[in-house]
Amino acid sequence: MALQSLDIRRRSATTTPSPQARTTLEIAKLIDISKCIGCKACQVACMEWNDLRDTVGTNRGVYDNPADLSAQSWTVMRFAEVEPDPGRLEWLIRKDGCMHCSDPGCLKSCPAPGAIIQYSNGIVDFHQEACVGCGYCIIGCPFNIPRLSATDNKAYKCTLCSDRVAVGREPACAKTCPTGAILFGAKEDLLEHSAGRIADLKERGYRNAGLYNPPGVDGTHVMYVLQHADRPELYSGLPSDPGISPLVVLWKDIAKTVMGIGLGAAIVGGVVHFLTQGPNEINEEEEETL
Amino acid sequence: MSRQQMILRHSTGERLNHWLVAILFILTGLSGLGFFHPAFYWLTSLFGGGTWARILHPFFGVILALCFFVLVARVWKDNRITSADWQWFRHLGEFLRNRPAGIPAIGKYNLGQKLLTRVLLLCILVLLASGIFLWQPWFAPEFSVEMRRIAAVVHAFTAFVILLCFIVHVYAAYWTRGAIRSMTRGWVTAAWARHHSTTWYQEMAETGKKSQGAA
Numbered sequence: 293m294a295l296q297s298l299d300i301r302r303r304s305a306t307t308t309p310s311p312q313a314r315t316t317l318e319i320a321k322l323i324d325i326s327k328c329i330g331c332k333a334c335q336v337a338c339m340e341w342n343d344l345r346d347t348v349g350t351n352r353g354v355y356d357n358p359a360d361l362s363a364q365s366w367t368v369m370r371f372a373e374v375e376p377d378p379g380r381l382e383w384l385i386r387k388d389g390c391m392h393c394s395d396p397g398c399l400k401s402c403p404a405p406g407a408i409i410q411y412s413n414g415i416v417d418f419h420q421e422a423c424v425g426c427g428y429c430i431i432g433c434p435f436n437i438p439r440l441s442a443t444d445n446k447a448y449k450c451t452l453c454s455d456r457v458a459v460g461r462e463p464a465c466a467k468t469c470p471t472g473a474i475l476f477g478a479k480e481d482l483l484e485h486s487a488g489r490i491a492d493l494k495e496r497g498y499r500n501a502g503l504y505n506p507p508g509v510d511g512t513h514v515m516y517v518l519q520h521a522d523r524p525e526l527y528s529g530l531p532s533d534p535g536i537s538p539l540v541v542l543w544k545d546i547a548k549t550v551m552g553i554g555l556g557a558a559i560v561g562g563v564v565h566f567l568t569q570g571p572n573e574i575n576e577e578e579e580e581t582l
Numbered sequence: 583m584s585r586q587q588m589i590l591r592h593s594t595g596e597r598l599n600h601w602l603v604a605i606l607f608i609l610t611g612l613s614g615l616g617f618f619h620p621a622f623y624w625l626t627s628l629f630g631g632g633t634w635a636r637i638l639h640p641f642f643g644v645i646l647a648l649c650f651f652v653l654v655a656r657v658w659k660d661n662r663i664t665s666a667d668w669q670w671f672r673h674l675g676e677f678l679r680n681r682p683a684g685i686p687a688i689g690k691y692n693l694g695q696k697l698l699t700r701v702l703l704l705c706i707l708v709l710l711a712s713g714i715f716l717w718q719p720w721f722a723p724e725f726s727v728e729m730r731r732i733a734a735v736v737h738a739f740t741a742f743v744i745l746l747c748f749i750v751h752v753y754a755a756y757w758t759r760g761a762i763r764s765m766t767r768g769w770v771t772a773a774w775a776r777h778h779s780t781t782w783y784q785e786m787a788e789t790g791k792k793s794q795g796a797a
């Protein structure tokens with residue numbers, strides 16, 4: 293059940309308008325990677341608030357723990373040791389999770405009405421009770437975020453703490469971040485704030501510092517301040533130009549229309565053929581000859 | 583109608599196999615359509631809801647494929663395309679306008695039926711292969727997201743082609759009087775056989791595979 297206090301912009305597999313009488317502020321989360329110290333308090337806060345307990349994994353020799361997102365881990369810190377310039381080692385730590393796209397590929401792909409909701413404030417939320425477990429959201433996502441639970445075959449991901457936001461509180465990760473690397477607020481305010489941060493980083497020598505708010509998905513509601521915005525892939529493979537795959541567009545937009553018309557035409561064709569030509573039958577005289 | 587000669591067109595085994603395929607096709611189709619377009623999502627209620635439709639659809643599909651392969655093996659000998667079929671094909675316009683005069687004699691099945699067999703076989707193979715890439719939770723996680731995207735497009739397109747084939751097949755059976763009876767009761771009248779499958783009728787007449795029956 294969608295949160296009653298939030299209006300809905302889009303609803304998966306639904307062709308009629310969704311409730312949108314209220315006016316809600318467009319919100320966002322700004323993750324300033326230059327301020328992140330990799331303490332994973334955000335991961336803990338996420339587990340705490342959402343009552344998630346992933347299974348204990350094994351040490352893979354790197355700081356990433358757990359190693360990947362799962363139905364029980366909606367956010368993970370990804371640690372990348374890179375040399376953006378020769379001889380200059382940098383440890384780029386990115387808090388990975390749902391980006392809450394303005395044009396969500398998961399929602400486009402989802403066949404179950406109401407299983408994926410985009411609130412008018414920008415949050416993209418999964419409603420597991422309507423989820424059928426087909427995994428199409430995984431196919432649609434340009435950021436490889438949703439995960440199917442092996443327990444119940446439902447898809448899970450970061451909710452941007454929609455339940456907290458709906459009652460005027462910030463997401464658990466933003467509340468807990470000790471360095472203020474995760475900010476939450478009106479998207480407009482955060483865009484303004486990020487401009488100041490980027491100017492500061494540029495002053496400190498990060499010539500290509502910039503904001504990650506990719507236009508290919510009409511912007512996101514989780515944005516990053518990157519020291520190297522010209523090369524987002526340095527940050528554990530953050531896509532440089534994400535967008536809904538043309539295959540997904542072909543599958544969900546073009547194919548649906550063309551095929552709907554095609555099947556309709558075949559049925560109409562049959563009816564017209566029968567009404568104009570009549571049945572293919574053998575006349576009485578022909579039957580009598582045997 | 584007078585007492586006349588009947589010819590067995592579809593054996594009991596063929597009929598049972600055909601209807602098993604038909605029922606499985608309808609179950610697979612109805613359970614899959616909900617995932618094709620939201621307008622059809624209500625059809626998933628027939629199976630106990632979206633989740634049940636998602637669970638059952640691939641199993642229906644695999645059983646359908648197996649039953650269909652057996653059916654194809656049964657009827658393949660009468661489905662080989664001959665030069666007579668291409669002669670017949672030149673008169674397709676007359677055939678569709680119910681003007682049988684001058685249409686060349688053909689065997690048990692016409693070219694449309696033979697092509698249908700082939701297109702259905704191809705579609706079912708493609709649906710089976712692409713479906714494995716999408717089958718949650720068993721197989722899909724083994725494949726890359728990009729492979730699954732391609733599979734989803736291919737699966738939807740092939741499903742569209744097979745639905746078109748289904749519509750054509752059902753309509754052709756309805757349009758051709760006596761065809762449905764040949765697949766329910768098994769027999770056709772001698773006149774029907776001579777009219778629609780002249781060469782096959784002559785073969786049947788030579789081998790004496792006719793039976794007396796009341797119409």
